[in-house]
Amino acid sequence: MAEVALRGITKSFGATPVLKGVDLDVADGEFVVFVGPSGCGKSTLLRVIAGLEEPDAGEVAIAGRTVNALSPSDRGIAMVFQSYALYPHMTVRQNMAFGLTLAKTDRAEVDRRVNAAADILNIADYLDRKPKALSGGQRQRVAIGRAIVREPEVFLFDEPLSNLDAALRVRMRYEFAALHQRLKTTMVYVTHDQVEAMTLADRIVVLNGGVVEQVGAPLELYEHPQTRFVAEFIGSPK
Numbered sequence: 372m373a374e375v376a377l378r379g380i381t382k383s384f385g386a387t388p389v390l391k392g393v394d395l396d397v398a399d400g401e402f403v404v405f406v407g408p409s410g411c412g413k414s415t416l417l418r419v420i421a422g423l424e425e426p427d428a429g430e431v432a433i434a435g436r437t438v439n440a441l442s443p444s445d446r447g448i449a450m451v452f453q454s455y456a457l458y459p460h461m462t463v464r465q466n467m468a469f470g471l472t473l474a475k476t477d478r479a480e481v482d483r484r485v486n487a488a489a490d491i492l493n494i495a496d497y498l499d500r501k502p503k504a505l506s507g508g509q510r511q512r513v514a515i516g517r518a519i520v521r522e523p524e525v526f527l528f529d530e531p532l533s534n535l536d537a538a539l540r541v542r543m544r545y546e547f548a549a550l551h552q553r554l555k556t557t558m559v560y561v562t563h564d565q566v567e568a569m570t571l572a573d574r575i576v577v578l579n580g581g582v583v584e585q586v587g588a589p590l591e592l593y594e595h596p597q598t599r600f601v602a603e604f605i606g607s608p609k
């Protein structure tokens with residue numbers, strides 16, 4: 372059974388169609404990357420899965436249940452955006468605990484989850500600092516930590532590395548791969564960076580103009596692109 376199933380998703384903004392009938396199955400534990408040029412609908416599709424955007428038509432199912440009518444907080448997902456928007460007046464620990472505290476999770480459980488996530492992300496030494504005392508990479512880990520403590524069925528990442536410098540981007544790429552190895556949770560990750568997609572993905576979904584051009588393992592897309600667009604975007608040899 373698919374962990375995330377999309378059926379016939381369409382979405383327009385005004386008269387502009389942005390998603391033109393997207394079908395997709397993401398397997399349990401899979402790392403799937405949406406890749407495509409700016410404006411092709413990657414973020415909109417992720418937001419539809421998250422429940423932040425309502426599709427005009429189509430069905431979204433997560434872990435076997437249709438979630439169209441459910442609010443984002445009831446979908447079993449946690450999303451990390453490109454601008455992490457940490458609360459500046461709160462410590463790292465408070466930032467990570469905030470959502471759980473709101474949900475009235477008991478104190479001992481909040482501490483257990485925050486400490487476990489901090490360990491995984493190597494930020495245990497920074498839990499009492501404010502965000503402004505952290506580097507870009509550390510802040511990014513806190514944002515991921517905020518998602519981990521929710522223990523979601525599915526992580527959704529929207530260009531989480533695009534605000535980092537090139538060297539840090541490469542390092543964080545490996546950290547995402549390690550995180551997935553460790554947690555084995557389903558991850559849906561959006562990027563416009565082909566290299567990021569090729570290194571992280573179990574399967575890549577190439578989006579172009581609101582349609583899925585091709586879905587496949589990185590090597591499969593590289594060696595057997597089905598359209599000229601995929602070949603050029605992935606950089607396949609002629």
Ligand code: ADP
Pocket residue numbers: 384389407408409410411412413414415416
């Ligand atoms: P991507 O993430 O692939 O760059 P988006 O999903 O953000 O693309 O956007 C796809 C298209 O939809 C773009 O043309 C964008 O301008 C448009 N769009 C996205 N969100 C909105 C919105 N809330 N209102 C109007 N147009 C939007």
Ligand code: MG
Pocket residue numbers: 413414415530
């Ligand atoms: Mg986007």
